[in-house]
Amino acid sequence: MCAVLTLAELRTFAENARRSSHEPGDHLMLEDSELTSYANVTGGIVKLSRVMRDGRQQLVGLQFAPDLLGRLFGTENKVTVEAASPVDICRVPKHVLEALVSSSPELKQRLLDQSLQDLDEARDWMVTLGRKDAQQRVASLMMLIARRNGVEEIDSGRGAAFDLPLTRADMADLLALTVETVCRQISKLRKDGVVGIRNHRRVTVPDMSRLSARAG
Amino acid sequence: MCAVLTLAELRTFAENARRSSHEPGDHLMLEDSELTSYANVTGGIVKLSRVMRDGRQQLVGLQFAPDLLGRLFGTENKVTVEAASPVDICRVPKHVLEALVSSSPELKQRLLDQSLQDLDEARDWMVTLGRKDAQQRVASLMMLIARRNGVEEIDSGRGAAFDLPLTRADMADLLALTVETVCRQISKLRKDGVVGIRNHRRVTVPDMSRLSARAG
DNA sequence: CGCAGGTTTGAATGTCGTCAAACCAAGTGG
DNA sequence: CCACTTGGTTTGACGACATTCAAACCTGCG
Numbered sequence: 001m002c003a004v005l006t007l008a009e010l011r012t013f014a015e016n017a018r019r020s021s022h023e024p025g026d027h028l029m030l031e032d033s034e035l036t037s038y039a040n041v042t043g044g045i046v047k048l049s050r051v052m053r054d055g056r057q058q059l060v061g062l063q064f065a066p067d068l069l070g071r072l073f074g075t076e077n078k079v080t081v082e083a084a085s086p087v088d089i090c091r092v093p094k095h096v097l098e099a100l101v102s103s104s105p106e107l108k109q110r111l112l113d114q115s116l117q118d119l120d121e122a123r124d125w126m127v128t129l130g131r132k133d134a135q136q137r138v139a140s141l142m143m144l145i146a147r148r149n150g151v152e153e154i155d156s157g158r159g160a161a162f163d164l165p166l167t168r169a170d171m172a173d174l175l176a177l178t179v180e181t182v183c184r185q186i187s188k189l190r191k192d193g194v195v196g197i198r199n200h201r202r203v204t205v206p207d208m209s210r211l212s213a214r215a216g
Numbered sequence: 217m218c219a220v221l222t223l224a225e226l227r228t229f230a231e232n233a234r235r236s237s238h239e240p241g242d243h244l245m246l247e248d249s250e251l252t253s254y255a256n257v258t259g260g261i262v263k264l265s266r267v268m269r270d271g272r273q274q275l276v277g278l279q280f281a282p283d284l285l286g287r288l289f290g291t292e293n294k295v296t297v298e299a300a301s302p303v304d305i306c307r308v309p310k311h312v313l314e315a316l317v318s319s320s321p322e323l324k325q326r327l328l329d330q331s332l333q334d335l336d337e338a339r340d341w342m343v344t345l346g347r348k349d350a351q352q353r354v355a356s357l358m359m360l361i362a363r364r365n366g367v368e369e370i371d372s373g374r375g376a377a378f379d380l381p382l383t384r385a386d387m388a389d390l391l392a393l394t395v396e397t398v399c400r401q402i403s404k405l406r407k408d409g410v411v412g413i414r415n416h417r418r419v420t421v422p423d424m425s426r427l428s429a430r431a432g
Numbered sequence: 433c434g435c436a437g438g439t440t441t442g443a444a445t446g447t448c449g450t451c452a453a454a455c456c457a458a459g460t461g462g
Numbered sequence: 463c464c465a466c467t468t469g470g471t472t473t474g475a476c477g478a479c480a481t482t483c484a485a486a487c488c489t490g491c492g
Contacts, residue, residue, distance in 0.1 A: 048339075050339060050340070050342075050343050052343065052347055052432065053432070054432075056347055058342060058343045058346045058347050060339035060342050060343070061339070079339070105321065105324070108321070108324055108325070108328065109324070111328060112324065112327060112328045112331060115328060115331045115332050115335060116331050118335055119331060119334055119335045119338060122335060122338040122339055122342065123264075123266065123276040123277070123295070123338055124266070125342060126266075126274060126276050126338065126341060126342055126345060127266045127268065127274045127276070129342060129345040129346045129392070130274045130345045130392030131268055131272055131274045131392060133447075133448090134447080134448070167469095167470070167471090168470070168471060168472090169470080176345070176346030176347060177448080177449090178448075178449055178450080179470090179471080179472095180448090180449075180450085180451095180471095180472080180473085181447095181448060181449075183471065183472050183473080184448095184472085184473080186472095187472070187473080199456095199457075200456080200457080200470080200471060200472095216268065216269070216270075349479075349480090350479080350480065383437095383438070383439090384438070384439060384440095385438080393480075393481090394480075394481060394482080395438090395439080395440095396439095396440080396441085396480090396481075396482085396483095397479095397480060397481075399439065399440050399441080400440085400441080400480095402440095403440070403441080415488090415489075416438080416439060416440095416488080416489080
């Protein structure tokens with residue numbers, strides 16, 4: 001989700017917002033004080049997941065700062081919202097947001113655009129989960145993170161560097177693999193010289209086009 | 217996607233619509249006469265898919281009648297739209313739909329709600345693709361089709377019957393399996409007495425709760 | 433009947449998951 | 463400063479499940 005607010009809207013937003021910080025693993029139920037409150041991620045990364053009856057979970061989305069979090073007039077479908085890194089958020093009560101939306105058709109339009117974009121991203125990820133092997137999935141995730149870190153010139157042979165903001169377990173939940181398989185594929189990318197890894201977190205990519213090729 | 221139009225809106229819709237029929241396999245590009253025209257599926261089933269560079273495809277959604285098809289102010293992301301069965305659709309030019317939307321905030325609201333629901337469904341399917349084995353995926357698809365055919369009392373031990381509107385190949389593309397694996401799992405469900413199959417298409421379920429249990 | 437497309441079944445292969453153990457990095461307290 | 467602990471990470475051996483390749487089988491239709 002991308003930022004969709006104008007400056008004036010952001011001001012109203014900020015005046016009614018309450019800030020809070022959270023540690024990795026904290027659950028950020030959106031139904032805190034008011035049902036279906038809205039929140040803005042101002043720092044860190046939030047993971048959205050669904051849990052199966054047997055306890056296994058599947059991440060269904062990531063929210064990077066400064067993404068919008070939550071949903072209008074919420075549906076019944078439960079998504080677990082959890083901090084993946086240290087996270088700062090900024091909540092707005094339901095009625096404030098509803099007022100904002102009804103006074104601004106453009107805002108509603110942008111919320112619509114954004115949810116359509118989220119839908120596109122979800123469908124992209126369905127292809128990753130359904131049709132890519134372990135190597136391609138791991139490479140795809142690295143491409144996603146690189147893009148979110150401002151790396152643009154994907155196929156130009158340029159290099160890049162970024163931190164992995166997720167644990168191996170979170171990556172596994174997102175990619176529908178096991179922790180061990182994620183590790184093995186990262187090791188393989190490293191052995192093949194596609195990426196360099198320092199401290200299990202810092203990734204350096206000498207040539208983005210080679211990583212892109214591995215992503216299928 | 218569900219129907220989101222009132223009767224009055226449907227009238228305007230119908231007055232400006234052009235109907236057409238299509239055979240299985242036909243591509244229903246929405247950019248026919250006008251870019252990003254909208255359409256209503258009045259009969260049959262439409263599949264939405266993404267194609268990978270190597271030619272393999274992944275279905276990312278199904279549209280049953282009377283679902284709405286297409287999207288407002290379309291994004292750049294290409295989805296292949298194809299008839300899965302004999303299909304009747306009813307197209308509306310872009311400007312008519314835009315007029316409808318701007319004259320009706322409720323319509324825009326409902327489009328927003330609907331896209332949020334689509335997002336939920338896409339995320340549900342991500343769990344199916346990511347975390348279920350072949351047997352559970354096939355059972356999940358049968359549950360989905362049963363629900364779309366009006367079967368409601370899922371866990372009441374009631375029976376049901378419906379046609380599979382997709383070929384084995386389409387099921388495989390939707391479930392991210394091979395045709396052979398889909399066949400084997402259907403055969404297993406049949407041998408175990410969970411479903412009955414006639415002519416490769418007609419499914420009878422003596423006890424929906426047993427099928428539901430197989431779906432994970 | 434006989435063809436064509438879709439479907440079903442079988443046997444062999446390979447990829448990923450499971451189980452187990454070792455490894456590393458960071459923080460704590462002696 | 464170093465031993466110790468803890469949580470996360472990495473690697474290996476083995477097995478299970480889905481894919482691949484191949485052949486046979488239905489069903490509808492000319």
